[in-house]
Amino acid sequence: MGLEQYRRSVKESKRASILAAAQENFLKNGFSRAAVADIAREADVSTATLYKHFSSKEELFATVVRESYGELGEEFGDITTTGTAREILYKLARAYLQAQFEHQVVGLMRIVIAEVPTAPEVARNAYNYITMRRHEQLTRIFDLMVERKMLKPHNTNLGTYLIAGMIKEKLIWPALFDATVTLPDNADEVIYEAIDIYLARYAA
Amino acid sequence: MGLEQYRRSVKESKRASILAAAQENFLKNGFSRAAVADIAREADVSTATLYKHFSSKEELFATVVRESYGELGEEFGDITTTGTAREILYKLARAYLQAQFEHQVVGLMRIVIAEVPTAPEVARNAYNYITMRRHEQLTRIFDLMVERKMLKPHNTNLGTYLIAGMIKEKLIWPALFDATVTLPDNADEVIYEAIDIYLARYAA
Amino acid sequence: MGLEQYRRSVKESKRASILAAAQENFLKNGFSRAAVADIAREADVSTATLYKHFSSKEELFATVVRESYGELGEEFGDITTTGTAREILYKLARAYLQAQFEHQVVGLMRIVIAEVPTAPEVARNAYNYITMRRHEQLTRIFDLMVERKMLKPHNTNLGTYLIAGMIKEKLIWPALFDATVTLPDNADEVIYEAIDIYLARYAA
Amino acid sequence: MGLEQYRRSVKESKRASILAAAQENFLKNGFSRAAVADIAREADVSTATLYKHFSSKEELFATVVRESYGELGEEFGDITTTGTAREILYKLARAYLQAQFEHQVVGLMRIVIAEVPTAPEVARNAYNYITMRRHEQLTRIFDLMVERKMLKPHNTNLGTYLIAGMIKEKLIWPALFDATVTLPDNADEVIYEAIDIYLARYAA
DNA sequence: CATGAATGAGTATTCATTCAT
DNA sequence: AATGAATGAATACTCATTCAT
Numbered sequence: 001m002g003l004e005q006y007r008r009s010v011k012e013s014k015r016a017s018i019l020a021a022a023q024e025n026f027l028k029n030g031f032s033r034a035a036v037a038d039i040a041r042e043a044d045v046s047t048a049t050l051y052k053h054f055s056s057k058e059e060l061f062a063t064v065v066r067e068s069y070g071e072l073g074e075e076f077g078d079i080t081t082t083g084t085a086r087e088i089l090y091k092l093a094r095a096y097l098q099a100q101f102e103h104q105v106v107g108l109m110r111i112v113i114a115e116v117p118t119a120p121e122v123a124r125n126a127y128n129y130i131t132m133r134r135h136e137q138l139t140r141i142f143d144l145m146v147e148r149k150m151l152k153p154h155n156t157n158l159g160t161y162l163i164a165g166m167i168k169e170k171l172i173w174p175a176l177f178d179a180t181v182t183l184p185d186n187a188d189e190v191i192y193e194a195i196d197i198y199l200a201r202y203a204a
Numbered sequence: 205m206g207l208e209q210y211r212r213s214v215k216e217s218k219r220a221s222i223l224a225a226a227q228e229n230f231l232k233n234g235f236s237r238a239a240v241a242d243i244a245r246e247a248d249v250s251t252a253t254l255y256k257h258f259s260s261k262e263e264l265f266a267t268v269v270r271e272s273y274g275e276l277g278e279e280f281g282d283i284t285t286t287g288t289a290r291e292i293l294y295k296l297a298r299a300y301l302q303a304q305f306e307h308q309v310v311g312l313m314r315i316v317i318a319e320v321p322t323a324p325e326v327a328r329n330a331y332n333y334i335t336m337r338r339h340e341q342l343t344r345i346f347d348l349m350v351e352r353k354m355l356k357p358h359n360t361n362l363g364t365y366l367i368a369g370m371i372k373e374k375l376i377w378p379a380l381f382d383a384t385v386t387l388p389d390n391a392d393e394v395i396y397e398a399i400d401i402y403l404a405r406y407a408a
Numbered sequence: 409m410g411l412e413q414y415r416r417s418v419k420e421s422k423r424a425s426i427l428a429a430a431q432e433n434f435l436k437n438g439f440s441r442a443a444v445a446d447i448a449r450e451a452d453v454s455t456a457t458l459y460k461h462f463s464s465k466e467e468l469f470a471t472v473v474r475e476s477y478g479e480l481g482e483e484f485g486d487i488t489t490t491g492t493a494r495e496i497l498y499k500l501a502r503a504y505l506q507a508q509f510e511h512q513v514v515g516l517m518r519i520v521i522a523e524v525p526t527a528p529e530v531a532r533n534a535y536n537y538i539t540m541r542r543h544e545q546l547t548r549i550f551d552l553m554v555e556r557k558m559l560k561p562h563n564t565n566l567g568t569y570l571i572a573g574m575i576k577e578k579l580i581w582p583a584l585f586d587a588t589v590t591l592p593d594n595a596d597e598v599i600y601e602a603i604d605i606y607l608a609r610y611a612a
Numbered sequence: 613m614g615l616e617q618y619r620r621s622v623k624e625s626k627r628a629s630i631l632a633a634a635q636e637n638f639l640k641n642g643f644s645r646a647a648v649a650d651i652a653r654e655a656d657v658s659t660a661t662l663y664k665h666f667s668s669k670e671e672l673f674a675t676v677v678r679e680s681y682g683e684l685g686e687e688f689g690d691i692t693t694t695g696t697a698r699e700i701l702y703k704l705a706r707a708y709l710q711a712q713f714e715h716q717v718v719g720l721m722r723i724v725i726a727e728v729p730t731a732p733e734v735a736r737n738a739y740n741y742i743t744m745r746r747h748e749q750l751t752r753i754f755d756l757m758v759e760r761k762m763l764k765p766h767n768t769n770l771g772t773y774l775i776a777g778m779i780k781e782k783l784i785w786p787a788l789f790d791a792t793v794t795l796p797d798n799a800d801e802v803i804y805e806a807i808d809i810y811l812a813r814y815a816a
Numbered sequence: 817c818a819t820g821a822a823t824g825a826g827t828a829t830t831c832a833t834t835c836a837t
Numbered sequence: 838a839a840t841g842a843a844t845g846a847a848t849a850c851t852c853a854t855t856c857a858t
Binding site for chain 3: 639640642643722723724726730732735736738767770771773774775776777780785786788789790791792801802805806812813
């Protein structure tokens with residue numbers, strides 16, 4: 001079965017290179033302007049081969065999106081709940097922002113949003129996936145902080161949304177409308193102000 | 205000059221119907237999939253006439269965006285600064301949300317975002333336009349509240365962003381990824397919680 | 409009848425400005441790429457007015473061509489038959505070339521040639537007109553020179569064609585294929601060589 | 613590699629049929645009025661296929677021109693330099709004229725000239741191509757005749773232009789302005805007169 | 817199994833000409 | 838009489854998808 005395995009691995013690697021080329025192209029051009037022929041060429045396969053793997057441009061797109069956000073949601077793994085609440089929240093915020101800018105999350109969001117009229121489920125799924133995992137993790141950490149008396153008991157489920165909203169408003173959403181935007185220099189000011197507002201109400 | 209006036213009014217009405225048809229079509233299909241010929245047909249003019257008014261599809265789109273956002277920022281005009289800080293902030297939040305959902309703001313944002321790779325200035329301008337006027341008005345109102353001792357003195361410029369961020373996170377951004385989303389039933393809960401967090405720090 | 413005369417003169421001047429604008433535009437862009445709307449604008453009239461004067465683009469073109477070569481053929485008027493045959497022939501050649509380059513004759517030829525497939529008579533007429541008058545004048549002058557014993561008796565009708573051909577081959581025809589070509593520096597060398605060849609056979 | 617060879621031959625034959633259809637259509641309609649879709653239909657391919665072969669209408673046109681003139685300049689290959697100078701020159705003139713009328717040289721010149729304002733390089737290249745090869749070959753033959761003492765030593769480079777000019781003036785240029793023109797009956801008279809004029813000066 | 821060639825159905829844009837005022 | 842707005846028909850070019858080999 002060595003031959004079969006070899007074939008499977010070749011196939012797998014073609015699939016991967018198609019997806020990589022597709023992601024790059026979609027991120028650069030958006031769905032409509034991305035040309036299947038270009039993607040195939042960049043992936044070093046024929047268009048026919050591409051179509052053997054993905055039955056349509058739409059499916060290719062959906063797959064790219066799905067596999068792209070697979071890696072998201074792990075960014076809070078390393079954060080230990082030691083130190084003051086303020087310190088912990090700062091670390092969380094930074095981890096959040098870093099993940100957002102390091103992976104192409106904003107770019108991904110853009111192309112997904114663009115296809116809301118034509119591929120609503122892709123967009124819905126992407127949003128849920130991107131949001132949910134992070135939200136759950138954050139809520140769990142907040143609950144831990146409540147448990148440890150670092151925060152007052154409160155509706156942490158809502159709270160994480162609100163504090164995330166404060167941080168994203170100036171630091172993430174603008175990037176959605178402008179591909180050249182990066183984290184501003186005064187990011188810390190924004191982060192600390194958001195944290196302090198939150199802690200004014202919920203610090204233990 | 206009766207003739208001239210007549211012509212101008214006809215021209216104006218054609219322009220308006222083109223813009224209306226264009227907005228509808230762009231909202232439904234996005235920029236790339238919208239067909240100029242369709243828009244012209246829906247507006248009951250020939251494509252040639254459309255091109256007399258707007259020299260390219262891009263310009264038509266930019267105009268739709270510009271004119272759609274034209275009315276934004278006026279939504280706070282009626283709000284009097286009487287009552288408690290909490291009451292005023294609630295009214296502001298509601299006005300903000302209503303304007304967002306009444307006009308097709310979210311829909312247009314989607315299309316604008318889709319065009320970031322190909323028409324970066326349109327997107328940038330749209331974002332500035334959407335954000336700026338509202339932000340300035342809000343900041344002015346916050347300053348007034350500080351003056352009237354309803355809020356402690358603080359960086360209102362940053363503050364309005366933060367409170368807006370809290371409110372938008374659950375009530376607006378999800379709609380960007382899902383055209384069927386409307387204001388949730390528990391909107392008030394979110395709004396009041398955001399306000400209370402903010403006031404915990406900045407109430408006078 | 410002062411009013412009527414005034415009207416006629418206005419009309420006449422509009423016609424003239426249309427023709428001027430048309431000539432310029434046709435020379436610059438050729439027939440197909442010239443836009444009637446542009447011509448009208450350059451002539452400061454409405455398209456409708458233009459169409460009152462010329463019933464179609466084709467007719468406008470034909471008129472431009474016809475009226476353009478009206479001025480041709482007078483270029484030998486000033487040349488006196490004094491001096492040697494060589495001197496006279498040189499003056500004729502120079503006059504010929506100067507007229508060719510001063511008026512837009514080559515440009516005119518280009519656009520006329522371009523329309524041979526679609527407007528054969530326009531081209532035919534233009535060629536006949538451009539060629540004939542000059543040819544007749546030249547032949548008359550050659551005959552005079554024969555009479556005055558400056559040239560041997562010979563078929564001057566054919567002879568003028570031949571000597572003209574020698575001079576045009578390097579000095580005129582290249583300009584037909586390249587709008588930037590002007591008279592080369594060694595024009596005199598070509599002219600004198602052509603004359604000397606001709607005189608080798610027909611000098612008296 | 614049978615597959616590859618098969619593909620190449622199919623591709624080659626398509627290319628040829630596109631070029632043939634294009635030449636026909638361009639000759640009939642000129643560049644501007646020729647429609648790519650028509651050419652494709654006449655060549656029995658889709659427009660998309662046509663565009664795979666030629667990336668634009670301009671390139672298609674340039675290729676037609678280039679390949680049509682490809683054979684020019686070979687027409688003197690068979691001519692032996694035996695016989696009298698007069699005989700040889702006559703044969704050269706005839707070969708020149710025959711090539712001109714056999715291939716669609718004049719027709720293509722017309723279209724090329726039409727495109728001088730919009731595609732100056734195409735026109736310039738075409739002129740050079742048409743002129744150069746023939747001129748070089750003629751000059752070489754003239755030099756040979758000088759060597760063999762059939763002609764006096766002289767500036768053969770200029771001389772070939774001049775004798776060609778004499779022959780073309782009445783026998784070729786008129787065809788540029790009138791697609792129905794063919795070689796006139798008295799062509800020989802013109803040719804011999806041109807030769808005799810030239811030999812009057814340069815016969816050894 | 818893989819390919820590259822082929823295509824049909826579009827798309828934005830232009831322009832000579834007409835017509836209501 | 839003069840205008841400027843309006844248009845229908847055309848045109849170059851593109852692209853997702855299929856198919857013969």
